[in-house]
Amino acid sequence: MVNLRTTIGPYTFDNPLMNASGVHCMTAAELDEVAASVAGTLVTKSGTPAARDGNPAPRYAALTLGSINSMGLPNKGFAYYLDYAIKFQQTHPTQPIFLSIAGTGPADYAEMAKTIQASDFTGLTEFNLSCPNVPGKPQIAYDLETTEQILDDLFKVFKKPAGIKLPPFFDLAQFDAMAALLNRYPLTFINSINSLGNGLMIDTATDTALIRPKGGFGGIGGAYAKPIALANVRAFRQRLRPDIAIIGTGGVTTGRDVYELILCGASLVSLGTVLQEEGIPAFARLTSELEAEMTAKGYATLDEFKGQLKTL
Numbered sequence: 001m002v003n004l005r006t007t008i009g010p011y012t013f014d015n016p017l018m019n020a021s022g023v024h025c026m027t028a029a030e031l032d033e034v035a036a037s038v039a040g041t042l043v044t045k046s047g048t049p050a051a052r053d054g055n056p057a058p059r060y061a062a063l064t065l066g067s068i069n070s071m072g073l074p075n076k077g078f079a080y081y082l083d084y085a086i087k088f089q090q091t092h093p094t095q096p097i098f099l100s101i102a103g104t105g106p107a108d109y110a111e112m113a114k115t116i117q118a119s120d121f122t123g124l125t126e127f128n129l130s131c132p133n134v135p136g137k138p139q140i141a142y143d144l145e146t147t148e149q150i151l152d153d154l155f156k157v158f159k160k161p162a163g164i165k166l167p168p169f170f171d172l173a174q175f176d177a178m179a180a181l182l183n184r185y186p187l188t189f190i191n192s193i194n195s196l197g198n199g200l201m202i203d204t205a206t207d208t209a210l211i212r213p214k215g216g217f218g219g220i221g222g223a224y225a226k227p228i229a230l231a232n233v234r235a236f237r238q239r240l241r242p243d244i245a246i247i248g249t250g251g252v253t254t255g256r257d258v259y260e261l262i263l264c265g266a267s268l269v270s271l272g273t274v275l276q277e278e279g280i281p282a283f284a285r286l287t288s289e290l291e292a293e294m295t296a297k298g299y300a301t302l303d304e305f306k307g308q309l310k311t312l
């Protein structure tokens with residue numbers, strides 16, 4: 001029998017799968033469905049200080065090999081998700097939960113962190129520094145100075161387990177610089193990667209951009225993202241302090257994809273496009289495919305192959 005248990009810091013999860021923030025996590029009802037599935041944990045939609053409607057529709061499109069989105073941070077306000085998470089802890093005392101937070105400006109992060117710090121929340125907080133879709137706002141984590149400023153301010157007030165959601169990087173010098181910065185902070189985890197920012201897809205019948213916001217530019221997820229996600233998880237695993245865990249996100253459509261993210265060093269794996277397209281049954285399908293892959297390779301636990309990628 002295969003055991004899928006995994007850990008991040010002091011938290012234990014019975015299954016490495018979870019939803020990716022933004023998918024199936026906008027409302028309490030959606031979060032409840034993830035919690036009731038075989039997923040090991042769940043994360044809320046990124047919450048901002050005030051509720052937001054997000055960008056005009058159409059703002060998501062399924063593609064042959066993935067998806068494009070420019071949702072624009074629609075959410076019910078971070079207080080809604082904090083309230084959900086605190087109640088969730090009471091009803092699910094053994095199931096850790098992730099709260100995702102996104103600023104609409106750098107100062108928002110420390111402000112929301114103060115509120116979470118003062119609350120009864122005992123789970124993990126993911127600070128999203130990589131939303132690609134708010135018009136006029138660049139992805140924060142592509143700017144090292146702003147990232148440093150946010151993390152400095154954040155960790156002055158925030159002492160609970162924290163992680164950050166990163167965008168994809170494409171150059172080894174970027175991995176070196178970001179990892180060197182992150183290693184200075186008391187991070188419990190990183191989540192890598194957010195969608196591939198600012199892709200463009202065109203409707204062949206009408207020669208029109210597939211989605212409305214930002215002239216059709218949006219974040220790309222699904223199979224398109226797989227090699228970039230693997231490389232980012234691997235590159236950060238090679239550079240980060242061993243006590244900073246990695247949540248691998250991007251490009252999962254099969255159990256083999258989950259296996260490969262773990263091989264690159266992921267402790268948890270989150271599902272974005274595949275969950276959006278298949279719904280909650282994706283968790284059970286991918287769990288059994290992961291178990292089959294582990295059995296075929298002769299592994300009984302995740303620790304036996306986590307981070308064990310071989311190179312030539």
Ligand code: RRO
Pocket residue numbers: 022046069070071072073074102128130131132133134194195219
């Ligand atoms: O809401 C979005 O448009 C969005 C966010 Br905050 C994010 O972090 N990643 C993404 O692909 N879409």
